Amino acid sequence: MTDRDRKWLTLQDAAARARCSTKTLYRHMNRGHLEYQRGKDGRRYVPEDALQTRHPRSGRSSPTINEPALAAIAEQLAAIVAKLDRQEAILERLIRLHRPRSLADVAEKHASPEEGE
Incomplete structure (x- = not known):
């Protein structure tokens, strides 16, 4: 189907048909x-056939899935997960380094300056 054969809607008409706002x-x-x-x-202008079939409950339209964009989002998410894993490992090492060996170490660490005099 060529672009000339398609029915094009203004954003206001498309929003009314999709039951959403033009902002959406x-x-x-x-x-x-x-x-x-x-x-x-x-x-x-939005092609009429780009508006997906309506969800049975809400009557709202679904956006068309853009496979390359979805793949890019998956890559970004994997990078974020890897970064969080590295940060978690660093935090666990820091906690182990600062873990007190005895109650005296805790008391010394949290003693107010007046108590030490």
């Missing part, structure tokens, strides 16, 4: 989850 549509477009084109008037 902008968010999906900016994230690459919703296809759009700019018209000669500078406005954004």
Whole structure:
């Protein structure tokens, strides 16, 4: 199907059909989850077939899944998990280093300056 054969909706019409706000549509477009084109008037238009079938309970439309974006998000998430694992290991080492050997060490560590005089 060519772009000329498709029915294009204004954002207001698409939002009404999807039962969401135009702000939500902008968010999906900016994230690459919703296809759009700019018209000669500078406005954004959304193809009618890009609006997914409605969820049975909410009646709201789902954004189209963008596989490359999903893969990029998965990579970012894996990097975050690896970083958190490294930070957890560092914190565990620090806790082991500062673990007091006796109650006297704890008392000395938390003694106020007046008690030491």
